[in-house]
Amino acid sequence: MEFQQASLSPSPRHRLWGARFKSEPAAALRALSRSEPGAFRLVPYDLAGSRAHARELLRAGILNGGELHELLTGMDALEQDYRAGAVEPSEADEDVHTFLERVLTERLGSVGGKLRAGRSRNDQAANDLKLYLRDQARSIAAAVHALQGALMAQAAQHIGTLAPGLTHLQPAQPIVFAHHLMAHAQAIGRNIDRFIDWDRRSARSPLGAAALAGSAICRSPELSAAELGYDAPCENSIDAVAARDHVCEFLFVTSMLAVELSRLSEDVVLWASRQFQWVDLDDGHCTGSSIMPQKKNPDIAELSRGKAGRLIGRLVGLLSALKSLPLAYNRDLAEDKSAAFDSVDTLQLVLPAMTGMIRTMRVNVEQLRRQAPLGFTLATEVADWLALTGVPFSQAHEVTGALVRACEARGIELGAVSEALLAQVDARLTPAVLQRLTPEAAVAARTGRGGTAPQRVAEQIARAKANLAQQHQWIHGAYAGPRC
Incomplete structure (x- = not known):
């Protein structure tokens, strides 16, 4: 049997695979295999990884200095054009990697084709999403930081505002309202600490793992890792491309955050009800009814509460996809991106809305004071x-x-x-x-650290502000990775 020499002319459907196939992919396969449109948000991160990879190819002798400069210049121009909308993926582009190599090859010729040496879509995909998540962890944390600030600003105004403390949604003991607000601030703020801890574990670069065994060409992954803001390369090349526990852990933090937001939302729904009358929500952060003219609905709180189930589902869905997957890479892992993107996008909508609602709500001090001793709270x-x-x-x-x-x-x-x-x-x-x-005596008696005595609550707020400042340093401080 004779084999025909492969054509060196570019295929009308540029793909990163297919040399051993005799026929084109079926339409149904192409439709199933193509990345969802949202995945092309990874273009800046894929280009960041490609720049680091190009420098590794220079060290390996695959590229010379002129070719490296041509590639880097071409990638910079491509990123500018993509951000400006001057170049877009085509229907034939299977994923972000195919899209970028196609455009680079069209613009730079054979030099663009050299970039694929020594790497695989397996380590590219893992790297792109990890860079994206490290970037988004800081963005989400900044939005959480703003919500904490809104809660703490409200709390600072109500250190002396007496209120009924509830258990089982029944009157329990008098508290100051600031103490209740700070309970939400404490719980929500811990998710920034979780992101910081997650980021420390995730600061390992998968570049250089190639398909699974490591690269025979790119043998200095520690250099590309440092360029991209990682602490070091992954210890094991199989684990580098097969692991998605960092995505699951990220989704856990977003789910936990969503649960805490849901609990705050539930409280706000109750507080704003006619039965409680603890707070009045600003008109700009409520909606009305299409049939009942008198209605003023706490829709931000309700929508946020509903999103929690969605984010929990994303975590459970990815865990289910990972269960029983053999090492190393399998296409099932492509589910990581849709789960991560949806969770990020959802929180980026919810958090600013929640912050605005909390910042502008008005607390009914006298109503809280009247209810504080009711139900035998003393x-x-x-x-x-x-x-x-x-x-x-x-x-x-x-x-x-x-x-x-x-x-x-x-x-x-x-x-x-x-x-x-x-x-x-x-x-x-x-x-x-x-x-x-009296409610005043009841709250004044609880002077242990963490108690509802006004002076202790004031100290709690002061400590929380100091913690906010430390979190701010991580969110906005030195980070060598790409922020796109």
């Missing part, structure tokens, strides 16, 4: 006072419960009890306990 003060006078807490609990029942029978709150009623319930309930039966 009962724990009675039990604690008894315990401090030497009554075993198990007995103190029973005595306080009896006092609550007596108040219920008379239709009064604990703040309205008389000395006579105290004596009637239990002789150990002396008039001295009355000094504890």
Whole structure:
């Protein structure tokens, strides 16, 4: 059997594979195999990796100095044209790698074709997405930072605003409203710390792994890693192209963040309800009803709450795609991009809207103050006072419960009890306990670190501001990788 010499003329459908195939790909295969349009957002990251790779080809002797300059100049021009919309992927471009090599080859001729030596789409794809996620982690963290700032600004205004603290959505104990706001700020802010920790583990470059075994041409991956802002190359070339745990971990952080945003959203929906009346939302951050003219709906909170399920689904979907995949690379891994892109895009919509809603909401101080003692929220003060006078807490609990029942029978709150009623319930309930039966006394008593006493909340806000400043340094500080 004789083999025909392969044609050296460019194919009308430029592909990075196919030399051993006798026929063109079926239309259904092309449709399934082509990257989704959103994947072409990776163009700047693929070009960044290609610049580092070109310098590695110079070190390997594949390129000379003139060819390197021609390639780098061509890639710079291509990136400018792509950003300006002067050049776009065609239907025949299978992915971002095919698109860029096609355009470079059309513009530079054979020099453009040299760029493929010593690398694979496997390490390119892993590198592109990792660079993108490291960039986006900082962008999302900046948006979280702004939301934290809005929560803390509100909290700073309400350090002395009394409010009912809830458990099981039932009145529990008095707090200051700033303490509740800061609980959300603390939980949401931890996701920036998670991104920082994730970034440390993800700062390993897959370039030089090629298809799976490493490259016989590009043998200084530590240099391209440093150029792209990584700490070092990946330790194992198979793991470099097969692993997507860094994507899953990124999706976990975005999912956890979405869950925290959902919990804040649920609180806002309740606070703004006619039943609670704790806050008034700014008109610019609400919508109305097409049939009920009086409605003012907290749509930002509701939409944000709904997005949490979407992001959780993206994480679970990628974990399911990874389950039981053999090493090294499989096309199943292409699912990583749609999951990552959707999660990033969703948060970039949700976070600014949530920030604006929180920043502009007005707190109904008097309504919170009125509700703070309702529902016997001062009962724990009675039990604690008894315990401090030497009554075993198990007995103190029973005595306080009896006092609550007596108040219920008379239709009064604990703040309205008389000395006579105290004596009637239990002789150990002396008039001295009355000094504890105000919301002000209840919050002032909780002076341990992390408690709701106003001075402790003020200190918490101060520490949170200091932490924000440290996070700001990571978000906007020295980062050698490409920010696109």
